[in-house]
Amino acid sequence: MSINLEIKQQVIAFLQRGQRVRAKDLLMEKFQITPDNAEKLIEAIELEHPESKSLPPNIAEQITLVKTQGGGCIVFGMRALMVFFLIFTFAFYAIAIGLLVYFNSYTGKADNVTGIVVSFRENESGSQAPVVEYTWKNEVKRYESTMYSSPPDYQIGDQVPLLVNPEDPEVAVIDSFTERYMLSTFFAGFGTFFLILSLGLLVVSRKIKRSLANSQ
Secondary structure, three states: OOOOHHHHHHHHHHHHOOOHHHHHHHHHHHHOOOHHHHHHHHHHHHHHOHHHHOOOOOHHHHHHHHHHHHHHHHHHHHHHHHHHHHHHHHHHHHHHHHHHHHHHOOHHHOEEEEEEEEEEEEOOOOOEEEEEEEEEOOEEEEEEOOOOEOOOOOOOOOEEEEEEOOOOOOOEEEOOHHHHHHHHHHHHHHHHHHHHHHHHHHHHHHHHHHHHHHHO
16 A cells, blocks of 8 residues: 555654554544554554654653743743843943933033143053143133043143033033043943844844744
8 A cells, every 4th residue: 555755754743752543543544444454554654764663652742842941941041131131221321321411411501611731640551631720710720531541632731622510610521522422422332232132132032932833
């Protein structure tokens, strides 16, 4: 008796899952034969395809279960990591916004003053930040920048524009992108980096979850 490839593959799949009765019922239904003849056909298929009985009963279901559970753990881990990265995202964005507000809280009503670079502060890595003297209402004051660079952005004697808080003239900032926005941009960049990682993990976890659902 000739068995077409499709039916043979179905029988092999049943046998690998330990469902010998279903394999026998399939052959009896398709060929209208007795249980004994169906059993003989199964034995012939097993001889022709040893892989059909290489798996112990129910081992395929167990493998599928393990894959599903393992995939679920991977998805859960990726989602947890995504939440962790999102926390960093919001934290860095909050710092960026806070710095932006701090450095620009008074600039709308600030006094424009010209200062002179008189010296530099040096950090452990050798980078330097300018120290600027300026005059506000006939009083000489000093602004020490927190933005270090190597080589320094200025030289001693350079004139630089300052924004001075009229309510607290001890507070000033050099009117430049570096002084006013660099730190905010730096932290916003880190926030964007973690946001991209979070979105990437979300996309990958959804693909894994969809793949697991289709394989069941």
